[in-house]
Amino acid sequence: MPDIYFEDLAAGQEYDLGSRTLDRAAIVDFATEFDPQPFHVDEEAAEQSIYGGLIASGWQTCGVYMRLLCDSFLLQVHSMGSPGVDELRWLGPVRPGDTLSAKLRIDEVRVSKSKPDRGIIMTAGEVRNQEGDLVLTLKSPLMVRRRQ
Amino acid sequence: MPDIYFEDLAAGQEYDLGSRTLDRAAIVDFATEFDPQPFHVDEEAAEQSIYGGLIASGWQTCGVYMRLLCDSFLLQVHSMGSPGVDELRWLGPVRPGDTLSAKLRIDEVRVSKSKPDRGIIMTAGEVRNQEGDLVLTLKSPLMVRRRQ
Numbered sequence: 141m142p143d144i145y146f147e148d149l150a151a152g153q154e155y156d157l158g159s160r161t162l163d164r165a166a167i168v169d170f171a172t173e174f175d176p177q178p179f180h181v182d183e184e185a186a187e188q189s190i191y192g193g194l195i196a197s198g199w200q201t202c203g204v205y206m207r208l209l210c211d212s213f214l215l216q217v218h219s220m221g222s223p224g225v226d227e228l229r230w231l232g233p234v235r236p237g238d239t240l241s242a243k244l245r246i247d248e249v250r251v252s253k254s255k256p257d258r259g260i261i262m263t264a265g266e267v268r269n270q271e272g273d274l275v276l277t278l279k280s281p282l283m284v285r286r287r288q
Numbered sequence: 289m290p291d292i293y294f295e296d297l298a299a300g301q302e303y304d305l306g307s308r309t310l311d312r313a314a315i316v317d318f319a320t321e322f323d324p325q326p327f328h329v330d331e332e333a334a335e336q337s338i339y340g341g342l343i344a345s346g347w348q349t350c351g352v353y354m355r356l357l358c359d360s361f362l363l364q365v366h367s368m369g370s371p372g373v374d375e376l377r378w379l380g381p382v383r384p385g386d387t388l389s390a391k392l393r394i395d396e397v398r399v400s401k402s403k404p405d406r407g408i409i410m411t412a413g414e415v416r417n418q419e420g421d422l423v424l425t426l427k428s429p430l431m432v433r434r435r436q
Contacts (some may be wrong), residue, residue, distance in 0.1 A: 174351035176358055177367060190368055190402040198370065199354055203322035204345055210324055219325060220338055222346065222378065 144217040146259035146284040157208040157242035162196055170200040178281055196234040201276045205267050208242040218285035220258055228278040232269070233280035239270040247279075251286070258283050292365040292408035294432040295416040297397055298393040305356040305390035310344055311378040314383035329354035349424045353415050356390040368406055376426040380417070395427075399434070406431050 153196035171180030178185035186194040234240065248262040260281050267276040305416035319328030323345035351397040382388065396410040408429050415424040 156386070173355065175354045177362065177369075179369070196356070198372075199347070199351055204343070204349070205338075206299055206323045207321065214325065221325075221327070224377040225373070226376075227372070227374065228376060230370065 142216050142218045144284075145287045146218075146249070146251075146261070147248055147287050149217075149251070149259075149261050150230055150285065151248050153246045155244040157205075157212040159202050159239050159241040159242055160180050160208060161205065161237065161239040162195065162234060167196045167200065167201050167234075167236055170203070171197045183274070186281055191233055193231045194236055194245070196238075198230040198276070201230065201234050201240065201267060202278070203241050205276060208240075209244060209265065213244055214282075217282075220283035220285055222280055222282050223252060223276055225278050225280040228276075230276060231274045233276050234269065238273065238275075240267050241270075251275055252283070256286070262283075290330070290364050292410070292432075293435045294366075294397070294399075295435050296404055297365075297393055297407075297409050297432065299341055301394045303361050303392040305353075305360040305392055307386040307387050307389040308347070308352050308356060308422050309385065310382060312342065315342060315344045315348065315382075315384055318351070319345045323347055324419045330421060339381055339394040342384055342388065344386075346424070349378065349388065350376070350426070352388050353390050353413055353424060353426070356388075357392060357413065361392060362430075365430075368431035368433055370384055370430050371426040373426050376424075378424060379422045382403050382417065382423050386423075388415050388423065389418075390415045404434070408432075 168181055179189040179195055180197050181193050183194055243266050245264045246261050247264050249259060251259045261284055263280050263282055265278050269275055316329055322343050327337040327343055328345050330344055391414050393412045394409050395412050397407060399407045409432055411425050411430055413426050415422055
């Protein structure tokens with residue numbers, strides 16, 4: 141059960157969100173459903189592409205980030221969802237066998253002016269591969285319930 | 289096979305990307321893997337939440353948009369991928385049984401300065417439910433191969 145309220149969160153807090161390895165089947169399965177561009181689903185076409193081999197859909201990298209965020213942070217928080225994402229950047233390819241590690245930093249916290257039951261935390265997330273290369277960054281506001 | 293190059297694309301072009309209906313199982317399955325917040329996976333918890341019932345993960349709405357974009361536009365284009373997304377907005381809840389319809393507009397086209405084999409098209413995407421309510425908007429650059 142969640143036990144973290146808006147008041148428990150502060151700018152500067154950082155969270156290690158753990159890691160997950162993506163194998164070839166997971167990459168092809170996701171892309172077949174959501175993003176069947178040749179360099180995500182077809183090994184031969186991917187080799188001929190500018191990527192030189194199969195790469196994961198950037199949306200899958202977002203999904204991996206979201207799951208790690210849930211497991212290591214958000215499911216403990218009285219989360220009320222998010223209105224969107226700013227500055228989502230796919231900075232490098234994710235390839236079969238890559239192990240993705242995620243981090244979260246809170247950049248700003250403020251009480252909602254229009255809805256006094258909640259606050260907004262501005263988060264900065266990042267995902268790196270096993271070489272330490274950034275593959276995803278994103279900035280996103282999250283709505284969090286205030287203590288009564 | 290793709291037959292649309294950068295030179296074939298121009299600011300102001302609009303594409304109807306078709307639609308897809310999301311049932312309850314698809315919503316829960318996606319969220320169970322990528323975004324297991326209570327209001328995405330647990331009917332009872334969702335009813336107690338600010339959403340008043342089960343809603344789809346915003347990342348699934350992005351996935352549906354991406355798939356519609358592929359099927360109705362991008363797989364005909366010599367796409368070279370995308371560096372990211374700006375101003376992704378989840379504007380309203382997506383509920384079981386909702387039919388999502390997507391559109392794409394090209395806002396700007398320009399040749400890459402650093403990589404002469406490609407151009408950048410700035411796209412604005414939107415997804416509406418069967419009531420016509422906007423549920424997702426996003427702005428994203430796409431890299432497209434130039435004709436030799």
